[in-house]
Amino acid sequence: MDHIEMPRDDAGAKLGMWIFIFTEILLFGGLFLVYAVMRHRYSEDFHLASQQLNTFIGALNTAVLLVSSMTVAMSITAIQKKNKKMATLFLVITLLCAGIFLVDKYFEWGHKISLSLYPGTDLMDSLRYGYILFFSLYFFMTGLHLLHLVIGAVILTVALVKVRLGLINDENFVLLENGGLYWHLVDLIWIFLFPLLYLVT
Amino acid sequence: MTEDTHIAEPSFLEDTGKRKGILAWLTTTDHKRIGLLYLWSIMVFFIIGAVLGETMRTELFKPGQQFYGPQTYNAIFTLHGLIMIFLIVIPGLTVVFGNFVMPIMIGANDVSFPRLNLFAWYLYILGAAIVVISQFTGNGPPDTGWTFYAPYSTQTHTNVIAAVSGAFVLGFSSILTGLNFIVTIHRLRAPGMSFFKMPLLPWAVYATAWIQILATPVIGITLLMIIAERTFHIGFFDPAHGGDPVLYQHLFWIYSHPAVYIMILPAMGVITEIIPTFCQKRIFGYKAIAISSLAIAGVGYFVWGHHMYTSGMSKEAIWTFSLLTFVVAVPSAIKVFNWVTTMYKGSIDLKPPLLYAIAFIFLFSIGGFTGLVQGALATNIQVHDTSFVVAHFHYIIFGGVGFAFLGGIHYWYPKMFGRMYNIRVANIAWVFLFIGFNLLYFPQFIIGYEGMPRRYFDYLPQFTLGQQISTIGGYLLGIGLIIMIVNLFSKKGAKAPDNPWGGKTLEWQLPSPPPMENFKTPPAVPDRPYDYD
Amino acid sequence: MISEEKHVTPYPVYAKVLTGLLVLTAITILVPWINLTAATVLIALLIASTKAGIVLTYFMHLKMEIMLFRILVIMVLLIYLSVILLTFSDYMFR
Numbered sequence: 001m002d003h004i005e006m007p008r009d010d011a012g013a014k015l016g017m018w019i020f021i022f023t024e025i026l027l028f029g030g031l032f033l034v035y036a037v038m039r040h041r042y043s044e045d046f047h048l049a050s051q052q053l054n055t056f057i058g059a060l061n062t063a064v065l066l067v068s069s070m071t072v073a074m075s076i077t078a079i080q081k082k083n084k085k086m087a088t089l090f091l092v093i094t095l096l097c098a099g100i101f102l103v104d105k106y107f108e109w110g111h112k113i114s115l116s117l118y119p120g121t122d123l124m125d126s127l128r129y130g131y132i133l134f135f136s137l138y139f140f141m142t143g144l145h146l147l148h149l150v151i152g153a154v155i156l157t158v159a160l161v162k163v164r165l166g167l168i169n170d171e172n173f174v175l176l177e178n179g180g181l182y183w184h185l186v187d188l189i190w191i192f193l194f195p196l197l198y199l200v201t
Numbered sequence: 202m203t204e205d206t207h208i209a210e211p212s213f214l215e216d217t218g219k220r221k222g223i224l225a226w227l228t229t230t231d232h233k234r235i236g237l238l239y240l241w242s243i244m245v246f247f248i249i250g251a252v253l254g255e256t257m258r259t260e261l262f263k264p265g266q267q268f269y270g271p272q273t274y275n276a277i278f279t280l281h282g283l284i285m286i287f288l289i290v291i292p293g294l295t296v297v298f299g300n301f302v303m304p305i306m307i308g309a310n311d312v313s314f315p316r317l318n319l320f321a322w323y324l325y326i327l328g329a330a331i332v333v334i335s336q337f338t339g340n341g342p343p344d345t346g347w348t349f350y351a352p353y354s355t356q357t358h359t360n361v362i363a364a365v366s367g368a369f370v371l372g373f374s375s376i377l378t379g380l381n382f383i384v385t386i387h388r389l390r391a392p393g394m395s396f397f398k399m400p401l402l403p404w405a406v407y408a409t410a411w412i413q414i415l416a417t418p419v420i421g422i423t424l425l426m427i428i429a430e431r432t433f434h435i436g437f438f439d440p441a442h443g444g445d446p447v448l449y450q451h452l453f454w455i456y457s458h459p460a461v462y463i464m465i466l467p468a469m470g471v472i473t474e475i476i477p478t479f480c481q482k483r484i485f486g487y488k489a490i491a492i493s494s495l496a497i498a499g500v501g502y503f504v505w506g507h508h509m510y511t512s513g514m515s516k517e518a519i520w521t522f523s524l525l526t527f528v529v530a531v532p533s534a535i536k537v538f539n540w541v542t543t544m545y546k547g548s549i550d551l552k553p554p555l556l557y558a559i560a561f562i563f564l565f566s567i568g569g570f571t572g573l574v575q576g577a578l579a580t581n582i583q584v585h586d587t588s589f590v591v592a593h594f595h596y597i598i599f600g601g602v603g604f605a606f607l608g609g610i611h612y613w614y615p616k617m618f619g620r621m622y623n624i625r626v627a628n629i630a631w632v633f634l635f636i637g638f639n640l641l642y643f644p645q646f647i648i649g650y651e652g653m654p655r656r657y658f659d660y661l662p663q664f665t666l667g668q669q670i671s672t673i674g675g676y677l678l679g680i681g682l683i684i685m686i687v688n689l690f691s692k693k694g695a696k697a698p699d700n701p702w703g704g705k706t707l708e709w710q711l712p713s714p715p716p717m718e719n720f721k722t723p724p725a726v727p728d729r730p731y732d733y734d
Numbered sequence: 735m736i737s738e739e740k741h742v743t744p745y746p747v748y749a750k751v752l753t754g755l756l757v758l759t760a761i762t763i764l765v766p767w768i769n770l771t772a773a774t775v776l777i778a779l780l781i782a783s784t785k786a787g788i789v790l791t792y793f794m795h796l797k798m799e800i801m802l803f804r805i806l807v808i809m810v811l812l813i814y815l816s817v818i819l820l821t822f823s824d825y826m827f828r
Contacts, residue, residue: 003230004310004718012313012388019380022810023418029814030422030452034437037448037825062759070752073793080742119433129443136435184794191785195778201766451821502813503820515827
């Protein structure tokens with residue numbers, strides 16, 4: 001034989017995903033640490049710079065992600081109840097929410113970029129330290145978060161396809177669970193990003 | 202003890218599947234083969250790193266330039282550090298022995314995610330390739346040291362982005378291995394093997410894996426910040442934009458200090474396996490060793506600031522980190538006590554693995570004590586950035602991790618390859634290694650204390666004698682390595698029995714080398730591990 | 735080690751959780767209007783942590799998993815918080 005086939009282990013797969021989530025928490029944790037230090041040093045400027053952000057879009061994005069977290073969790077319930085149609089519907093809504101988030105981000109970033117308010121421009125270099133660091137953190141943190149959102153959306157799209165093909169079903173749905181866990185992580189990060197970037201006073 | 206009554210099943214070394222030869226190895230998901238893939242890779246990179254080290258020693262034989270200049274010297278010590286740290290000692294014992302031996306020791310047939318395991322090896326190779334490429338492209342090899350301190354790393358024109366990208370990929374490989382091993386140890390222990398009936402190498406690997414999971418992402422994000430700084434001028438570490446270079450040091454060492462425990466914990470695990478076997482005595486203080494592994498992993502997170510006493514940190518931070526540094530020495534000391542106590546009144550068999558283990562205890566202790574010298578602020582200021590530090594970490598990393606690695610190789614070689622090596626030649630190699638090592642590094646404590654800076658291409662005449670003894674030691678060490686490697690590669694050894702050393706852990710119940718499928722039925726688990734009578 | 739494949743969370747539970755999360759989000763947006771200065775960060779973090787806790791407990795099924803998962807999550811968070819605190823032992827005093 002070429003290799004050993006290890007027996008299926010759903011609990012192990014889930015534990016593996018949780019451990020991966022821990023690594024993501026520490027990855028973003030490093031950024032939150034930089035944020036904490038810089039906010040401590042430049043609290044006044046962070047307050048002023050934060051007012052440049054569109055709190056309405058930020059709040060909308062927060063709500064959208066929370067809804068998508070609910071729908072992906074519901075898709076698991078649906079699969080467990082052998083309801084392929086509902087599972088599909090919930091996953092589609094989740095992905096739509098991801099799409100809305102992406103569109104919002106496009107407008108948000110686009111607006112800043114059109115104002116030359118991003119790292120490396122002459123305008124940025126001329127601003128006060130706190131402003132520069134706030135916007136650097138804003139783009140870095142939301143950018144990295146966006147990357148993870150896209151990855152999560154890809155994983156859930158794969159899960160959606162497998163649901164349609166019957167490969168994910170009430171007897172075998174750990175892939176959907178793990179995809180859901182990853183999606184919740186994306187939501188968790190935003191839950192902290194939103195107040196720390198948009199609601200600084 | 203040494204039974205050869207197994208049915209002649211093909212060993213894992215033979216190709217029994219559809220693919221043959223190299224292709225079979227490159228597509229394997231078997232943990233034993235993957236362990237060996239890592240072993241060959243590590244050996245190749247080690248030779249490159251060692252040669253780089255030997256050129257540095259040769260250049261430093263006399264003051265002034267001998268055959269290459271300061272820019273080259275800086276690039277060489279950077280590459281030497283990158284290779285040795287990220288390609289050898291961080292993955293090191295975890296990926297070789299954690300892969301090969303650990304699953305067998307817990308009675309499993311493989312790790313929880315065998316394909317992920319192979320993927321992690323490919324990431325390792327990819328990361329190594331990126332680091333190698335960084336030497337030859339762009340504006341030349343990085344000269345920042347493996348530590349990439351800002352602001353130099355964000356401003357130098359050399360090829361920093363490529364090098365840190367390589368390190369990032371290597372970190373990902375480390376994370377996936379750690380993930381795999383944690384799940385394996387939680388899920389695949391044989392029925393009846395509770396955590397406290399597990400041998401101590403899996404305990405060590407388990408503690409190590411948690412550090413890989415929780416610390417590596419921090420260097421990951423830090424390296425991304427370096428790339429972002431060089432590309433977009435984000436300013437986190439740049440005073441001209443309001444940033445703080447010391448923040449880089451914090452982030453860097455938040456990973457890199459726990460990283461040294463990634464290096465040493467599996468090494469301690471290997472030593473803990475070797476000593477009972479060659480003393481034919483149960484390990485003293487099994488639970489203490491198991492718990493101290495977790496304690497080292499835990500407390501090790503909170504001492505990183507001791508690399509930064511002279512950086513400009515607040516004094517409150519300094520004494521906090523200093524206190525915690527002294528605390529983390531305690532569990533290591535407990536282990537040393539337990540090893541020595543195990544040997545007391547044991548039936549000592551001075552085979553090569555035990556020689557390496559004893560050398561480990563001696564060299565690691567010197568490294569550990571000199572660590573305490575640096576842990577205290579007053580003495581730290583004297584020796585910071587001198588050869589004293591270089592000697593300290595080589596005693597711990599090479600004398601400790603390195604010798605444990607060599608001991609592990611000599612211990613499990615018969616199991617891995619089904620052959621014995623020449624014991625006498627192995628002993629001779631050890632003598633060269635031990636004497637060469639001490640001649641190479643001990644003088645560096647002395648000249649370092651007297652003021653010889655580290656990472657300096659040139660030096661004042663008063664340090665010449667120390668440097669020359671060191672270089673000679675380096676050459677003796679090199680000779681020892683050559684003798685050792687030639688001995689291990691020689692195919693003339695006798696066929697190895699299943700249990701040449703009288704070990705009690707499960708791998709010694711399998712044939713040497715083991716078949717592809719470790720256990721057709723779950724093995725019987727002894728009441729307590731290391732059940733010597 | 736058993737997981738909760740047998741346990742199926744009903745849709746209304748998830749809907750209620752979402753409602754709670756949206757309410758907390760609304761509160762966190764309104765808090766800055768009450769000028770509490772320095773305490774605002776702390777309250778924002780507390781609300782965010784509560785929301786995170788709810789997501790972890792219900793959406794991520796921590797409530798239904800075995801104890802090990804809860805212990806691991808708490809351990810990871812404690813280690814991370816300790817790292818932040820230790821870093822501030824430098825920045826608070828500079």
